[in-house]
Amino acid sequence: MPEYAIVSEGLSKNYRLTVAGRRHRHDSLSEQLTEQFRSLFRRNGDRTIDDIFWALKDVSFDVRRGEVVGFIGSNGAGKSTLLKILARITTPTAGVAAIHGRVASLLEVGTGFQPELSGRENIFLSGAILGMRKKEIKRNFDEIVEFAGISRFIDTPVKRYSSGMYVRLAFAVAAHLEADIMLVDEVLAVGDADFQRKCLGKMKDVVTDGRTVLFVSHNMPAVLNLCQRSFLLEGGQIVSAGETPHVVGAYLQGVRRRSTSALEQRVDRKGSQRLKFVGVELRNSSGSAAPHVQSGEGATIALAYRSGTGGELDDVFVSIGVHGKFDENLFDLSTVLQGFTFERIPESGTFICHIPRLPLQPGTYPFNVYCEVAGDLADWVQNAGHIEVEPGDFYGSGKLSHPDQGPFLVDHSWDIAPDDQNVRLSPHAGDFIPIEVL
Amino acid sequence: MNRTPAAAGGVVHGPTVMVRPAGSALDLDLPSLWRSGELLYFLVWRDVKLRYKQTAIGAGWSILQPLITMVLFTAVFSGIAKIPSDGVPYPLFAYAALLPWSYFAQALSRGGNSLVSNSHLLTKVYFPRLIIPLSAVVSPLVDLAVAFVLLIAMMAWYGVTPTNGILVIPVFLVFCVLTALAVSLWLSALCVKYRDVSVVIPFMTQVWLYASPVAYPASLVPDEWRLMYSLNPMAAVIEGFRWALFGTAAPDPAVVAASILGVLVLLCGGLVYFKKMERVFADVV
Numbered sequence: 001m002p003e004y005a006i007v008s009e010g011l012s013k014n015y016r017l018t019v020a021g022r023r024h025r026h027d028s029l030s031e032q033l034t035e036q037f038r039s040l041f042r043r044n045g046d047r048t049i050d051d052i053f054w055a056l057k058d059v060s061f062d063v064r065r066g067e068v069v070g071f072i073g074s075n076g077a078g079k080s081t082l083l084k085i086l087a088r089i090t091t092p093t094a095g096v097a098a099i100h101g102r103v104a105s106l107l108e109v110g111t112g113f114q115p116e117l118s119g120r121e122n123i124f125l126s127g128a129i130l131g132m133r134k135k136e137i138k139r140n141f142d143e144i145v146e147f148a149g150i151s152r153f154i155d156t157p158v159k160r161y162s163s164g165m166y167v168r169l170a171f172a173v174a175a176h177l178e179a180d181i182m183l184v185d186e187v188l189a190v191g192d193a194d195f196q197r198k199c200l201g202k203m204k205d206v207v208t209d210g211r212t213v214l215f216v217s218h219n220m221p222a223v224l225n226l227c228q229r230s231f232l233l234e235g236g237q238i239v240s241a242g243e244t245p246h247v248v249g250a251y252l253q254g255v256r257r258r259s260t261s262a263l264e265q266r267v268d269r270k271g272s273q274r275l276k277f278v279g280v281e282l283r284n285s286s287g288s289a290a291p292h293v294q295s296g297e298g299a300t301i302a303l304a305y306r307s308g309t310g311g312e313l314d315d316v317f318v319s320i321g322v323h324g325k326f327d328e329n330l331f332d333l334s335t336v337l338q339g340f341t342f343e344r345i346p347e348s349g350t351f352i353c354h355i356p357r358l359p360l361q362p363g364t365y366p367f368n369v370y371c372e373v374a375g376d377l378a379d380w381v382q383n384a385g386h387i388e389v390e391p392g393d394f395y396g397s398g399k400l401s402h403p404d405q406g407p408f409l410v411d412h413s414w415d416i417a418p419d420d421q422n423v424r425l426s427p428h429a430g431d432f433i434p435i436e437v438l
Numbered sequence: 439m440n441r442t443p444a445a446a447g448g449v450v451h452g453p454t455v456m457v458r459p460a461g462s463a464l465d466l467d468l469p470s471l472w473r474s475g476e477l478l479y480f481l482v483w484r485d486v487k488l489r490y491k492q493t494a495i496g497a498g499w500s501i502l503q504p505l506i507t508m509v510l511f512t513a514v515f516s517g518i519a520k521i522p523s524d525g526v527p528y529p530l531f532a533y534a535a536l537l538p539w540s541y542f543a544q545a546l547s548r549g550g551n552s553l554v555s556n557s558h559l560l561t562k563v564y565f566p567r568l569i570i571p572l573s574a575v576v577s578p579l580v581d582l583a584v585a586f587v588l589l590i591a592m593m594a595w596y597g598v599t600p601t602n603g604i605l606v607i608p609v610f611l612v613f614c615v616l617t618a619l620a621v622s623l624w625l626s627a628l629c630v631k632y633r634d635v636s637v638v639i640p641f642m643t644q645v646w647l648y649a650s651p652v653a654y655p656a657s658l659v660p661d662e663w664r665l666m667y668s669l670n671p672m673a674a675v676i677e678g679f680r681w682a683l684f685g686t687a688a689p690d691p692a693v694v695a696a697s698i699l700g701v702l703v704l705l706c707g708g709l710v711y712f713k714k715m716e717r718v719f720a721d722v723v
Contacts, residue, residue, distance in 0.1 A: 011457075015721070085457060088564040090720045097457040107562045114484060116491045128480040129563060 004100065005181050005212035006063040006086065011095035012236075013056040013081055055081040057236040058095070065100075068213040070227035070244055072220070072251050078236040079216045083107060083183045086214065101180030101212070104131055108185070110170035115159035119150055119169055122158055126173045140176040147202070148172035168195055175202045181212045186219075200225060220248050220327040252327060252366075255383060263384055275313055275371050275378040279304035279350075280385040294392025295400060295409055299358040301333070301387070303351040303369055308378075316342040317372040318351050322365050322387065324407050330365065359409045361400065362391045471566045481573035485548070486580050500584035504536040511536075515653045524655045524686045527596050534683050535652040535676045537585055538614050542672060543643045544578035545615070549622025550639045553630050557723040567716045568709075571622045575615060582611075593683070603682035610678035617671040617701050623708030627715040630723050651676050657687065668693035671701050 056078040063069050071079045084090045086097060087105035112129035113122050123144055127137040145151050148169040150161070158166055184203075203226055207213060217223050223230060223244060230247040232240035240250040264278040284290040285298035293299040301320060307313050319334035333353050335341055369384040371377075391400060394409040401409070490496045508529055515521045516528035523531035552574035553560065553567070560567070593600065629635035650672040651659075659667045667673060668690060674697050677689040 084561075084720065088455065088457060089561060091717045092457065092459050094459055096459075099455045099457065100453075102453060103455070103564075105563055111562045112559060114488060116488055117484070121487065125480050125484055128477050129559060129565070131563075131565070134476050 003064060004062050004098075005065045005067070006061075006097060006099050006214070008062065008086075008097040009060050009095055011056055011059045011082065011085055011092045011097055012054065013078075013085060013090070014052050014054045014093050016052060054236050056085070056092070059233075059236070059238055060095075061231060061238060061241065063212055063214065065212055066210045067229065068207045068215065068227045070223040070230035070247075071214065071216045071233060072218070072223055072230060072248065073233035074255070077233040079233050080107070080185055081236075082233070083185050083214065083216055087183050099181065102131070102178075103181045103183065104174075104177040104179035105183040106130075106174045106177075106185065107183070109167055109174070111174075113158060113166075113170060116157055118157055119145075119148075119154045119161070122169070123173055126170070127177075130174065130177055131179065132177060136178050140178075144169075144172045144176050147175065147198075164195070171195075171199055171202075175199070175206070179211070181214070182206065183214050185216045220252070224248060224326055248326060252325070263381065266381055266384075268382070270380040271371070271377040272373075273308040273379060274373045274376070275316065276306050276308055277303055277369050277371065277379050277381060277384065278306050280369065282385065282387060292388035292390045293358055294390050295360060295362060296357050296392045296394030296396075299355045299387065301353045301355075301367070301385070303353070304349070305351065305371070305379075306348045311347060313345050313347075313373050314343060315374045316345050316378075318342070318353075319370040320353060321368040321370065323367060324365065325363060327366070330407060357394070357411075358387075358389065358392075359394065359411070360387070360389045361403055361405075361407050361409060362389050363403070363407065364388055365407070467566060471568060474566050474569050477565055478569050478573050478576070481569065482577045482580075485573065485577035489577075489581075497584055500581040501588050503581075504533060504540045504585050505588065507536055507540070508533045511653050521654050521658070524657065524680070524684075526598070526680070526684045526686065530592055530596055530598060530684070531655075531680070532653060533589060533592060534679050535650075537582060537589060538611070538675050538679055539647065539650065539652050539672070540585070541578050541582040542614055542618050542675075543647070544581065545575045545618035546621055546625070546643055547639055548574040548578065549618060550625030550629055551636050552622070553626045553719060554633070554636065554723060560723050561720050567719060568712065571626045571712075572619065574626075575619045575622050579615070589683075598684060600683055601685040603685065606682045607679065610675050610682065613671065613678075613698065613701070614675045616705060617675070620701055620705035620708050623705070623712045627708075627712045627719075630715065630719050646670075646672065649673075655686075656689075665693065669697050669700060671697045673697075 059078070059082060071082065073079050081090070083105065084107070085092050086099065087103060087107065089105070089107075110126065112126040114125060117125065123141060124134070124137055128134070132140075145154055148165070148171075150165050150169055153161065153165065158169065161169070200222060203213075203215075203222075207226060213226070215223065215227055227244045229242065230244040231238050232247045232251050234254070240247050263280050264276070279302075281289050281302040281304075282291075282293060283300040283302060284293045287300065303318070303320075317335055319332055319336070321332050322330045324330050333355070364386050365388075366383045366386040368380065368382045370380045394400065490499055493499060495502070511532045512529050515532075516523065521528075526534075549571045552571045556570050559570075625635055625639065649667075649670055656667070656673060656677050674689050674694045677687075678694070680686045681688045
């Protein structure tokens with residue numbers, strides 16, 4: 001058996017960009033004819049020089065048999081291009097890669113699905129397109145249906161499925177591919193939280209099966225969970241490689257560095273901009289701007305905003321999503337959780353969000369800011385700022401738990417009851433009924 | 439540890455694939471095409487399933503379409519224009535030609551657009567790309583088979599007994615499929631880059647219809663045009679069908695051979711062009 005599943009040497013891929021910044025192509029014959037006609041009258045000197053854009057440049061790496069490696073990086077870093085080259089969907093401009101074993105590429109959920117066909121028909125169709133033999137599909141059929149949990153609807157056209165059912169079925173087909181090497185792109189970013197957990201579990205099975213997996217994702221916890229080794233791509237090149245926590249750390253550091261530019265100038269934001277966040281500030285218990293706050297201290301996040309329309313705004317919902325060190329969601333601070341939206345706010349001002357006793361371990365916690373006006377997304381900025389937490393006496397005991405115990409500090413108390421007063425404890429653990437979620 | 443691709447490729451169990459910038463345009467990779475036979479089957483099956491999905495009469499359309507055209511042709515060309523039909527009842531004469539012709543027109547329209555209409559697959563998963571136009575050209579054969587039933591019924595109705603030549607029908611059919619494939623290879627690969635092709639296909643089909651002896655007998659074509667006319671492979675196919683079914687005048691073997699040769703050249707050229715363009719399909723489509 002060869003020791004390596006994939007050996008890549010100097011893989012590169014470029015696209016020619018036209019002046020308009022579009023990929024170089026002529027959608028219609030007339031476009032090309034006019035272009036050629038024009039070039040007749042052009043002097044040699046001023047011919048348009050196409051820009052060459054390197055989506056991938058000189059990427060060399062190898063993956064051992066049975067290894068699970070992650071590829072991370074911001075959008076446009078070349079992750080997907082790399083997977084497409086390895087999957088043979090597109091060809092490299094230069095370089096070479098040797099791939100030993102049967103490859104399955106999962107670049108989207110539901111490749112080859114036909115809305116008009118039934119679940120059963122789609123399992124066969126999509127399975128065949130993804131490279132499964134008919135007898136393999138037959139062998140795995142029951143398991144696929146069971147995993148997707150759609151046995152009642154197996155003969156219903158998938159266009160009548162809920163989006164959750166559709167995604168579950170599509171993932172189930174993909175998860176049962178019998179391949180040596182799996183190229184997986186963001187497939188986990190689908191479905192509800194429950195199903196994502198199930199997918200991660202299934203991916204873990206795949207991983208422990210001894211199959212080789214290349215996993216591209218923005219979901220840092222998933223990458224940390226699945227991959228021993230990772231590569232960080234930036235501008236089409238590998239800029240960091242090694243143990244996953246190290247590489248993820250390098251990635252997040254880069255993201256934070258890039259997002260330190262003033263909130264107002266940030267262009268990587270979503271929403272109608274009817275309201276725009278223009279400034280963010282962390283304040284300590286005395287109410288003054290501070291680079292950090294202490295565990296257990298009162299903390300305030302102040303968000304300055306401006307109305308994009310230049311007038312008052314009605315029905316405004318603001319939320320701050322706080323993330324952990326691997327970019328996982330920790331908690332939301334939101335007006336809706338408090339049961340209200342701002343009914344009418346002036347043209348400009350500052351939202352003040354106060355946390356009475358900051359229940360966080362020392363560390364850095366980046367946060368996103370989000371705002372809806374009258375139900376429509378107005379502004380949404382990732383990594384708008386971060387809460388820098390220094391050790392503080394949260395419990396009043398002078399003690400903090402070990403950082404490995406997780407990011408939270410939770411108010412609690414302990415007591416003891418003698419046997420005769422003890423309430424009969426339920427023998428079952430976890431009979432909680434969740435309150436209605438948003 | 440030597441980790442160059444060549445060294446790593448030393449001992450291999452299972453397939454090893456080399457991904458590199460430029461392969462030979464003539465490398466058809468027949469083994470992997472052969473292994474994809476099941477995929478071809480599933481794609482044809484998909485096309486057939488989807489074609490008349492959610493229609494009231496379903497596969498009935500396979501018969502109705504040539505039938506309606508036949509009625510129109512009979513009314514216009516036989517009823518009004520009094521076009522002769524080589525001694526065969528005109529409806530039968532037209533229908534026998536409409537069978538291969540409808541197939542051909544369908545195959546061309548689906549084959550020519552096949553890569554573009556399957557672009558969601560081209561950009562997401564690898565399999566031998568030839569499977570796509572191939573499946574598009576194969577799937578209308580199902581319509582042809584269904585419509586053939588009516589032909590047999592009509593022949594019984596008109597009391598026309600088929601000659602022994604009916605055994606040669608598959609040969610003309612294969613020729614018809616190869617012609618459709620050859621043209622589709624060119625059109626589909628061109629269409630990836632130039633969407634103009636999908637606009638041109640209906641016109642092309644229409645011109646080709648008039649240049650083929652569907653509504654009229656080839657015997658009406660003036661002698662001086664005869665040779666050039668017969669080089670149209672569909673003329674040979676249609677004349678061949680009528681000859682095989684009704685024993686009308688046989689197409690000239692020399693001319694048929696010439697048009698077979700022409701189609702083979704077109705097919706080989708199409709394959710080379712297709713393989714050459716294949717490398718950029720996913721980037722351009």
